[in-house]
Amino acid sequence: xxxxxxxxxxxxxxxxxxxxxxxxxxxxxxxxxxxxxxxxxxxxxxxxxxxxxxxxxxxxxxxxxxxxxxxxxxxxxxxxxxxxxxxxxxxxxxxxxxxxxxxxxxxxxxxxxxxxxxxxxxxxxxxxxxxxxxxxxxxxxxxxxxxxxxxxxxxxxxxxxxxxxxxxxxxxxxxxxxxxxxxxxxxxxxxxxxxxxxxxxxxxxxxxxxxx
Amino acid sequence: xxxxxxxxxxxxxxxxxxxxxxxxxxxxxxxxxxxxxxxxxxxxxxxxxxxxxxxxxxxxxxxxxxxxxxxxxxxxxxxxxxxxxxxxxxxxxxxxxxxxxxxxxxxxxxxxxxxxxxxxxxxxxxxxxxxxxxxxxxxxxxxxxxxxxxxxxxxxxxxxxxxxxxxxxxxxxxxxx
Numbered sequence: 001x002x003x004x005x006x007x008x009x010x011x012x013x014x015x016x017x018x019x020x021x022x023x024x025x026x027x028x029x030x031x032x033x034x035x036x037x038x039x040x041x042x043x044x045x046x047x048x049x050x051x052x053x054x055x056x057x058x059x060x061x062x063x064x065x066x067x068x069x070x071x072x073x074x075x076x077x078x079x080x081x082x083x084x085x086x087x088x089x090x091x092x093x094x095x096x097x098x099x100x101x102x103x104x105x106x107x108x109x110x111x112x113x114x115x116x117x118x119x120x121x122x123x124x125x126x127x128x129x130x131x132x133x134x135x136x137x138x139x140x141x142x143x144x145x146x147x148x149x150x151x152x153x154x155x156x157x158x159x160x161x162x163x164x165x166x167x168x169x170x171x172x173x174x175x176x177x178x179x180x181x182x183x184x185x186x187x188x189x190x191x192x193x194x195x196x197x198x199x200x201x202x203x204x205x206x207x208x209x210x211x212x
Numbered sequence: 213x214x215x216x217x218x219x220x221x222x223x224x225x226x227x228x229x230x231x232x233x234x235x236x237x238x239x240x241x242x243x244x245x246x247x248x249x250x251x252x253x254x255x256x257x258x259x260x261x262x263x264x265x266x267x268x269x270x271x272x273x274x275x276x277x278x279x280x281x282x283x284x285x286x287x288x289x290x291x292x293x294x295x296x297x298x299x300x301x302x303x304x305x306x307x308x309x310x311x312x313x314x315x316x317x318x319x320x321x322x323x324x325x326x327x328x329x330x331x332x333x334x335x336x337x338x339x340x341x342x343x344x345x346x347x348x349x350x351x352x353x354x355x356x357x358x359x360x361x362x363x364x365x366x367x368x369x370x371x372x373x374x375x376x377x378x379x380x381x382x383x384x385x386x387x388x389x
Contacts, residue, residue, distance in 0.1 A: 001266075001330065001332045001333060001336060001351055001352060002352075003262060003266055003269070004241075005352050005354070006266055006269060006270070006332065006351055007237055007240045007241055007244065007269065008237070008350060008351050008354060009347055009350045009351035009375065009379060010236070010240055010269060010270070010379065011233045011234075011237035011240060012233060012356070012357055012372075012375060013273065013375050013376050013379055014228055014232065014233045014236040015231040015233075015372070016372060016376045017229065017231075017276065018274075018276075018277045020277050021277055021278055024277075081278065082278045082280070082288070083278060083288060083291035083292050083295055084287045084288045084291035151275070151278050152275040152278045152292065154291055154295045212271065212274075212275065212295075
């Protein structure tokens, strides 16, 4: 087929357009949060003392970090779904969540006695944490990769990693409502491992899955 | 490309995205010229630049919702062309279609245009008979949607659906054996 003939066929198909990129991302995010919520409430649920915990700065600080992570990874993710994306400026925002966490760690080390540090770091839920954050996040990751496939990423591995970080942030936000280990030392260790699992999964599966 | 060319192409594309077939045709022809020049400077032995042009046009078509309507169009077009060229080079590396000797012979012989066996022909063959007859009627035979509907004894909506699905399938299978 000659190129001019191909163009005739493409032009005749002008009216049937696909879902816009912003609409696809809005849908994916709503569905991702819904799926994470459903998995969280059916498998774990919030901790029983959540009303009292909500008075504690350490408890609330977990949400500051996890929501900051999800929000800062989502920007580069949506941008990377376009082929001509230059996400470098947005990627700088990825430093926000680690910086907040580092500040939290410094505060924790300053106000608590050194002999409590290791107990706080090890916590009581480390295994639950590294199991359930990936479990809650896997559905959201799949939905975000689906939206990525609707787009046209020219850096699929990086985009997949951003999908994993975003899904990890969403999953960790839900998980934080369950977990009774509120120290930034615990969050920095176990949440990081769990979110890294999702990030690696996103990065490794993305190229094949979103191929266009 | 100058800024004026880009804004004209962007204007055509914006109108095309509202469903204007004539503007879309003009946009695609302008785009094909740009990509053709670009591809000729970059393809290697064994890759036909026109395959890259056609594969890029198909990708532009199925991914046109990823263009930001308020932005320039050329960086977006070239990003898609680059992605498709890299993909084609990767495939070529895995399954070389021709060896060097053959390429030298071909350069010496300067094959006529009509004898070229383009990738798109192979993708077209994988369509269902219904999709293939619709795509062929509108492309090679140059019929309009309504003419194709009459000659194939289908209604226009069915022709549009078959065309859309056929083109999406071609874009997906292009270059894959």
